[in-house]
Amino acid sequence: MIYIKNDDNRPQFNLALEQYVFDSLDQFDEIFLLWINEPSIIVGKNQNTIQEINLDYIKENNINVVRRLSGGGAVYHDYGNLNYTIISKSKETSAFNFEAFSQPVIEVLAKLGVKAEFSGRNDITIDGKKFCGNAQYMKKGKVLHHGAMLFDTNLEVLGKALKVSKDKIESKGVKSVRSRVTNIKDHLKEDITVEDFKQLLLEHMFKGNKEIEEYKLTEEDYANINKLMEERYATWEWNFGSSPDFNIEKSRRFPSGKVETKIDVHEGIIKGIKIYGDFFGGGEISDVENKFIGIKYREDEISKVLDNIDIGYYFSGISKYDIMSCII
Incomplete structure (x- = not known):
């Protein structure tokens, strides 16, 4: 496994980075990324963006809206949210296996004395409340798995920024999106930061290795990532798109x-x-x-x-x- 360090907080860049690494760094069998976004809503590839967000609130609070490559639902990110990405070559890409890729997070939390469980189709929960949603993208024998973890996220903003459909709330048996989520930090015995948790997860992913093998992005890599960001992830067409006429x-x-x-x-x-x-x-x-x-x-x-x-x-x-x- 190879680790790519990334301290950029722009969601447009981070999602372009994911895609570039997935498409272009084919010399590696497994790649691991950790990243933190500034306040943003990341919508699933097939979602109707306008229906998923509180547009007035988003504009008033300068919250980014960016579409990702993978399916699933919209999620809120801020500096208290930690995202991880595992890109893996896979012979079996006919089914979406979320649970296997979620195990490292569950194992790290167990070391911290917190019991986390995989739940439903793609969630990880603590005491029945969701703190991590997972999504996957598959193409040509490779899988991109990413998870968004609520570590110390502003849940009040999350509740106001997302406009979750009534049928989804009812299917979860709760009254609001705010009532069904939780932060990791609220369950920890020791007071650690999101950066501390990031380091613990990184070390766990490379356990048994004498050192973490890192790939450093080149100037050419950065140029290609920035180009992809400008042409896709920073555009209105990709992030919102036009809603067609229909009857x-x-x-x-x-x-x-x-x-x-x-x-x-x-x-x-x-x-x-x-x-x-x-x-x-x-x-x-x-x-x-x-x-x-x-x-x-x-x-x-x-x-x-x-x-x-x-x-x-x-x-x-x-x-x-x-x-x-x-x-x-």
């Missing part, structure tokens, strides 16, 4: 995540379709959307299209019939 809207929440569709149908023909949600999956969801353009808005026609799509790849844990119910 049919359907939405359902499944155990594996929410799927929402906005469909533009004229004279019985699908002219446009946009699929949103906090589901996990590989590939580009636009590849799925494009297959419906020009198709008759009829159950048999839509079924034929879905038969030619690897549903499990694009929508992990969601069936063809589930997707059908979100379209027609």
